Amino acid sequence: MEMTKKKEIKTDLSTEEKIKEAARKVFTQKGYAATRTRDIAEEAGINLALLNYYFRSKEKLFELVIMEKMHLLLGKIAPILMDEETSIEQKVEQVAAHYIDTLLANPDIPLFVLGEIKNNPDKFANLISxxxxxxxxxxxxQLGERRPDVNPLHFIFNMLGLIVFPFIGKPLLQLITGVSSEEVIVIMNERKKLTKIWFKAMLEAE
Amino acid sequence: MEMTKKKEIKTDLSTEEKIKEAARKVFTQKGYAATRTRDIAEEAGINLALLNYYFRSKEKLFELVIMEKMHLLLGKIAPILMDEETSIEQKVEQVAAHYIDTLLANPDIPLFVLGEIKNNPDKFANLISxxxxxxxxxxxxQLGERRPDVNPLHFIFNMLGLIVFPFIGKPLLQLITGVSSEEVIVIMNERKKLTKIWFKAMLEAE
DNA sequence: CTTTATTTTAATCAAATGATTAAAAGATTT
DNA sequence: AAATCTTTTAATCATTTGATTAAAATAAAG
Structure with missing residues (x-):
């Protein structure tokens, strides 16, 4: 089992990694319920039985993938928000830049993660809290100090809404505006700088 | 088939309506793929075969429900945005008030509709555009006139992000903050007024 | 009341789906 | 080269699931 890694480093991925990679793709694209283990096997170019040989079940493989994506979505953000040295604006700027880059590379993640959390909140309870x-x-x-009159949760919602929603609402927006995928990508990149400006404005609004 | 309506007006819903109502609940809660026709039948308190007797298939029943929810999500908003007499701020205020009330009563709709659109964009293409x-x-x-320097799509994303995202992100936010459902409802209601203020601030931001 | 049409049920089908098994193929060790 | 361990495959299972059917129950019409 260890030996395969050596071989595959030169050529392509190990069987185990091929399955994981396929699972990432299919699960995030279609969600747990709509995913067939046969889809994953085909995408990975392997026999269906191998999936159960390496990972005991669909469920187990899924947990691997969702936890991975969860960390991708939450891992980098925590240290940014914990930093005592940076201002609110700097934090928002960092979060926006990081998130938008991450989501441009993985646009399916928000809908995937938020959807699965909604289906099974308990499963993730311990991991996160x-x-x-x-x-x-x-x-x-800092938010509470700057705006004692507004519940800080509002600004958390606002920040994530400005950053994450475009990726979730993209298919709908393309439907009702007819804008091209390329144009949307341009827009997403513009938001890396704009989000900070808008957030500051909301913070100072009366 | 027409006669039943008479009878059921006094007592409870007709069989057909019971199935529709159950389908609304189960489909919006779990999505198309995770929904079993048996779940719907049980929720409606009817024999499974009746579902196929009244609606030809799961697919047909689903289309009924999703189109209904789609109109709920888009129907009222269009006339507000088309109104030549109202200002940007007034439009945002109206959309926020309407949406937040609608979504408080139907919190599952955004994730449901946006998820299904992503799975099947073509199906909705004609209906909407x-x-x-x-x-x-x-x-x-109006947005283009007020801010010629910013793509109006940004502000569409911003408005929907501020209004809709909290309902999509609610399960995650509750997980990472531990706030109660009641507190979230209070917050959602506060946003009916706050959204307009924030949007105005973003519109004037430099 | 009898006949006809409508609604509902129980039983069953066929296909899809997650999982297992026994054997073959390949690699590693002795 | 033989023996042992690991990986892969084809075939098959047992359930689940959407859908159908034939018959029973109920309601409407004559």
Whole structure:
């Protein structure tokens, strides 16, 4: 099992990694329920039985993928929000830049992760609440200091809404505006700088 | 088939309506792929075969439900955005108030509709592009006049992000903040007024 | 009341789907 | 080269699932 890694480093991926890679693609694209293990096997170019040989079940393979994507979505953001040295605006700028780049490369993730969380909130309860305590973050405290009259959660929603929603609403927006995928990508990139400006304006709004 | 309606007016819903109502609930909650026709039958308290007797198939029943929810999500918004007499701020205020009320009553709709659109964009292509031409709306034009330097699509994303995202991100936010469902509802209601203020601030931001 | 049309049910089908098994193929060790 | 361990395959299972059917129950019409 260890030996294969050696061989595959030169050529292509190991069987195990091929399956994981296919699972990432199919699961994030279609969600757990709509995914057939046969789809994954075909995408990976392997026999269906191998999937159950390496990962015991569809469920197990899925947990691997969703946890991976979850960390991709939450891992980098926590340290940014915890930083006591940076201002609110700097944090928003960093989060926006990081998120938009990540989501341009993985546009299916938000709908995938948020959808699966909604279906099964309990499964993720322990994983997150311990690590990513946003309510105890410097960001949360700074927001409360700057705008004591507004619940800081509003600004959390606002930040994520400005950054993440475009990726979730993209298919609908393309439907009702007819704008091309290329144009949307341009727009997403523009938002890396604009989000900070808008957030600052909301923070100071009366 | 017409006669049943008479009877059911006094007592409860007709069989057909019971199935539709159950389908609305199960489909919006779990999505098309995760929904079993048996779930719907059980929820409706009817024999499974009746589902296929009244609606030819799962697919047909689903189309009924998704189109209904789609109109709920888009129907009222179009006339607001087309109105030549109201200002940008007034439009945003109206859209926010309407949407937040609608979504408080139907919190599953955004994730449901956006998810299914992503899975099957073609299916909805004709339905929407003809009716709801946002790019030709007064709103779109007004945005272009007020901020010629910013693509109006940004502000469409911003408005929908501020209004709709909280409902999509709610499960995740509750996970990483631990706020109660009641508190979230309070917050959603606060946003009916706040969204307009924030949007105005973004519109004037430099 | 009898006949006809409509609605509902139980039983069943065929296809899809997650998973397993036994054997073959390939690699590693002795 | 033989023996042992690992990986892969084809065939098959058992359930699940959308859908159908023939018959029973109920309602409407004559």
């Amino acid at each position: 311990t690590k990513t305590k946003i309510v105890d973050s410097a960001f949360f405290r | 003809t009716k709801t031409k946002i790019v030709d709306s007064a709103f779109f034009r």
